[in-house]
Each structure stands twice: as C-alpha cells, then as structure tokens.
Amino acid sequence: MKATSKKNTFQFLKKHIHTSKTGKKALIFVFDKRQKFVISVGLLAIGLFLAEFQFGRSGIIIPLFLALFTNILFYWAVKDDLQDQSSYSVFIMPTFYSLAFGLFYSLVPANLLVRAFVTGLYAFGLYSLFLSQNIFIVGAIRTIALLSGARIVSFVITLLAFFFLTNITFTLHLGMVPTLLIMFLFSYPIIFQSLWTYTLQEKVNKTLFLWSFALTLCIIEAAAVLWFWPSSPTVIALFLAGFFYTIVGLSHVWLERRLFRGVLWEYVWVGAAVFFVLLLFTPWGK
Secondary structure (H helix, E strand, O other), X not given: OHHHHHHHHHHHHHHHEEEOOOOOEEEOOOOOHHHHHHHXXXXXXXXXXXXXXXXXXXXXXXXXXXXXXXXXXXXXXXXXXXXXXXXXXXXXXXXXXXXXXXXXXXXXXXXXXXXXXXXXXXXXXXXXXXXXXXXXXXXXXXXXXXXXXXXXXXHXXXXXXXXXXXXXXXXXXOOHHHHHHHHHHHHHHHHHHHHHOOOOOOOOOHHHHHHHHHHHHHHHHHHHHHHOOOXXXXXXXXXXXXXXXXXXXXXXXXXXXXXXXXXXXXXXXXXXXXXXXXXXXXXXXX
C-alpha cells in the first residue's frame, strides 16, 4: 500500500511539476476541460448566490457581470478547441442564460431555501449547457454520436432562458415600443444560435440570418398583441415560450428533414395547449 501511494504521488508530481527555461521547477496544476467546467460553474453559482442574497436587488449590474464572466470562464475552458469563427456562436446561450437567471433572481422571494434551489438549478443548467456547447464545437468539425442529445439539452435550456427573459420584460410594464425592442434584442440571437446548432455551418450564410429574423418577427408580432392582453407577465411569458417552442421546433425538424405529419401535429397540439392556458388564466372580468 505504501509503495503504491508513493508511486501515485510521484506520478502526480511528475505530471504537474514544470521546468522553466531558467531551470527552476514549479508546481502547477493542469485542469482538463470537465474540471474547468466544474470550477467555472461553481464560481459563477457562488457569485450569483452571494451577490444577490447579500446585496438584494442590484438592477442589471450584477447580471451583466455574471454574463460577462460566464463567457470568460467558458472561453478559458474551450479556447483550445475553437477552430473557426462560426464556433463563436456557442457563446450566445451562456451569455443569455446567465443574464436570464441574474435578472430573474431579483424576483425570487428572499428565502434562503428558495434561492439555494434556484442557484442549484442555475448551476445544473449551466453545466449541462457548457457540455452541450462543447459538443457543438466538436460537432462543427466532425460528426459525433452525442450531437442529438446536445441539441435537445440546449433547446430545453434555451426555452427556460427565453421564458425568464420574457417574464422579466413584461414585469417591467414598459411601453409597447421599449417592450418589443427588448424582446427583439434577446430573441434574435437566441433563435439564431438555436438554428445554428442544427446546421453547424463553418461559414454562416445569409439564409440562416434571414430565417432567424423571420422567426423573431413572429415572436415580436405575438408579443405586440399580448402587450394589450389583460393577463399576468408569467402567463404571457408561458404562452410566448410555447409559441417559441412551436415555431423554432418546427424549424429544427425541417432542417433535419423529418417534418412529417405526426411530428407537425405534435407541435400544433403544444401551441393549442399554451393558447388554452392563456385563455384560462386571463382575468376577463377585470
């Protein structure tokens, strides 16, 4: 047992001791990609919890810094694998995911258990997002088996971020023009990144930009109608998230060339269900 322990210690030191050009030796730690993901998620989750729980409502400052550091840490983890400019599309969702949670955190009740749960949800989702975005970086170079699962995970997280951002936008009770402008500012890049995950083009063509713009206009038009709707921001955000799921999901299956009648009806039923929820939870008597 002692011999084995000494051997393992020697191998660890041999792996992490670095000899400089001057001949001096120093102990350094080299982390693999998953370890970097865990460290990054841990730091960001702790930062979110402490900043919001200690300092209360911080406006947009902390969410912006959280989004910035999310991209910095994610770049630290995957910088060796970035091959071309299109790979930088993977930074879109980490930005808006952290921004969405940072802003939504101010709406969460000031309860330790509730905020701990939300922080845990943020950490779990961010780690899953990092893994899926890493798969997209590799998938842009070669076909891998995990690509389909990564797309599903990324789409679920995208829906969650979109729901939070939409809820926050309508909670502000701004005028129509500012509300629609904010909706456009986060909807377009989110939709673009979601469509890109199904093409993984090395050079993004104009078709993808135009397609993303067309879907964003559909979201904006629906949001314009719902701005007059006598319902709560949460119900409106739920409907728009369902609408987002329907039109973007249909675009996904179209890009995969499996838009069959059965698949089409699945998305139609989802759209009908969220519309029914919108009607059901609208206080018509007011």
